[in-house]
Amino acid sequence: MGNTVIGSSIVIDGEITGEESLTILGTVKGKISVAQNLSVEAGATVEADVEAQTVTVSGRLTGNVVARERLDLKPESKMVGDAKSPRIVIADGAGFKGNVDMDV
Amino acid sequence: MADKETVVGSETRISGEVRGEEDLVVRGRIDGRMQLTQTLTVDKGATVQADVDVRHLVVSGTVIGAIVASESVKLTSTARVVGDLASPRVIMEAGAAYRGRVDMGDIAAARAAVSSRAVQRSAAGEKPAIRPAPPRMATAAKAVIAGKAAVPVAPPSPAVRSATVAAATAGAPGPAIPPAFPRVAGAMGAMAPAWAKKKIRRR
Numbered sequence A: 001m002g003n004t005v006i007g008s009s010i011v012i013d014g015e016i017t018g019e020e021s022l023t024i025l026g027t028v029k030g031k032i033s034v035a036q037n038l039s040v041e042a043g044a045t046v047e048a049d050v051e052a053q054t055v056t057v058s059g060r061l062t063g064n065v066v067a068r069e070r071l072d073l074k075p076e077s078k079m080v081g082d083a084k085s086p087r088i089v090i091a092d093g094a095g096f097k098g099n100v101d102m103d104v
Numbered sequence B: 001m002a003d004k005e006t007v008v009g010s011e012t013r014i015s016g017e018v019r020g021e022e023d024l025v026v027r028g029r030i031d032g033r034m035q036l037t038q039t040l041t042v043d044k045g046a047t048v049q050a051d052v053d054v055r056h057l058v059v060s061g062t063v064i065g066a067i068v069a070s071e072s073v074k075l076t077s078t079a080r081v082v083g084d085l086a087s088p089r090v091i092m093e094a095g096a097a098y099r100g101r102v103d104m105g106d107i108a109a110a111r112a113a114v115s116s117r118a119v120q121r122s123a124a125g126e127k128p129a130i131r132p133a134p135p136r137m138a139t140a141a142k143a144v145i146a147g148k149a150a151v152p153v154a155p156p157s158p159a160v161r162s163a164t165v166a167a168a169t170a171g172a173p174g175p176a177i178p179p180a181f182p183r184v185a186g187a188m189g190a191m192a193p194a195w196a197k198k199k200i201r202r203r
Helices: B107-124 B135-147 B158-171 B194-202
Strands: A004-006 A011-018 A022-024 A027-034 A037-040 A045-057 A060-062 A065-073 A078-080 A088-090 A095-097 B006-008 B012-020 B024-026 B029-036 B039-042 B047-059 B062-064 B067-075 B080-082 B089-092 B097-099
Touching: A004 A011, A022 A027, A027 A037, B006 B012, B024 B029, B029 B039, B047 B107, B067 B107
Parallel strands: A004 A022, A011 A027, A022 A037, A027 A045, A037 A045, A045 A060, A045 A065, A060 A078, A065 A088, A078 A095, B006 B024, B012 B029, B024 B039, B029 B047, B039 B047, B047 B062, B047 B067, B062 B080, B067 B089, B080 B097
Antiparallel strands: A004 B006, A011 B012
């Protein structure tokens, strides 16, 4: 398995780039660019501009998001920033503040 | 979802600072600085170009940077490591490639040296490197250690001289060098050889 997991006690200040999926349970500040899925799990904090194929947020995300395929804001998630994606799903209970761009 | 262990996958690159209180396995690449209270494992094929401050370090891949491990360092047979290493327990397996200084004594001093260098670097906006000098300079420094002389025995080549001058200029007024690392300082300005300082004054 070639995926990347950032554990709950890990703090990263900088840039993450990758050709695979990234799961964040800890804290990342900076910039994230992955070719596949980005998952911001419950309890995770991301303060970064994000680019990925699909973005799933269960935790807290601050920054602009570009999801080439799909952005999924789960219940209990909090997101502040602009979202750009052809498909955006905001679940009941999710918090969101920012612009939405679905390329219409 | 994957297990809770932190893994930097083989196709992922992190540049910046990584801190944490758990084990971390690197299969891809990390550039910058790492500080962990547990075990850092650098798998075969992985590259870490960073100053590393951890409890245990296990290297099967490549590490370039100053290493401080409060408990142990293990270089397996596929390890490639360049940089000074400070830890009370150091294990090197047959086949491991290593260049640098090993200190099994004063870990606190080594840690202070690493962090002060990191601060210096971030202030200067420099990329992390094991020593603020190109490989040639490192070779010269090694020769000095071998000869136990305080100054280089032979007139340095122009490349080495200019590198040292640059280091001396950038390094002034120079950091406080712990006594455990007197030779490291040679490349850092404060302890630049006399001929290097003269060179600056003449210009």
